[in-house]
Amino acid sequence: MARQRRSDDWGFPRWRSYGSSRQAQPVRLCDREGCGEPGDRPAPKSPNSPDRWYFCEAHAAEYNRNWNYFEGLTAEEAAAREAEEARGAAGFRKTGHYAWGGPGDGSRSRDEMRALEVLELESDAGFEEVRAAYRRLAKAWHPDVAQGEEAAARFQAIQAAYDVLRRAEERGSKVR
Numbered sequence: 001m002a003r004q005r006r007s008d009d010w011g012f013p014r015w016r017s018y019g020s021s022r023q024a025q026p027v028r029l030c031d032r033e034g035c036g037e038p039g040d041r042p043a044p045k046s047p048n049s050p051d052r053w054y055f056c057e058a059h060a061a062e063y064n065r066n067w068n069y070f071e072g073l074t075a076e077e078a079a080a081r082e083a084e085e086a087r088g089a090a091g092f093r094k095t096g097h098y099a100w101g102g103p104g105d106g107s108r109s110r111d112e113m114r115a116l117e118v119l120e121l122e123s124d125a126g127f128e129e130v131r132a133a134y135r136r137l138a139k140a141w142h143p144d145v146a147q148g149e150e151a152a153a154r155f156q157a158i159q160a161a162y163d164v165l166r167r168a169e170e171r172g173s174k175v176r
Helices: 056-066 076-087 090-098 110-118 127-141 147-176
Strands: 039-045 052-055
Touching: 039 056, 039 147, 052 056, 076 090, 110 147
Parallel strands: none
Antiparallel strands: 039 052
């Protein structure tokens, strides 16, 4: 008679997490034909339908880029649905008062973070660093120095970024 071996999972501490087993876990593959990546991102098959496609990240991005949420609705129905969803999201809008529900990193808004990226600065840069980066980039990309449409567009983006950060600094200095 063969001797039975005791399982390693008994008692505490448990050697594996609850519900784990020794068998291989099934992986759902992407629903796109010919794709062998894991399909872990659900996407609706049609509006107001509980059925879902399961795509990999690349195919989910492609699917969402072409998705029209208001397809098949009249202008009145689309406006009514948009208003209904705005009413449902009103509770989230109220959290902006506490400053933890808004975009950004908690200390800066999303626009300020984008402006820092344009000026090639880190998110914790002070206003003196912003001013120095603005002057450096404005000299390099000024239309009198760098010719072309790209230089003009880059210079305008640098000016707009500096204006966003300057206004934020002025608002911050009034609060303090």
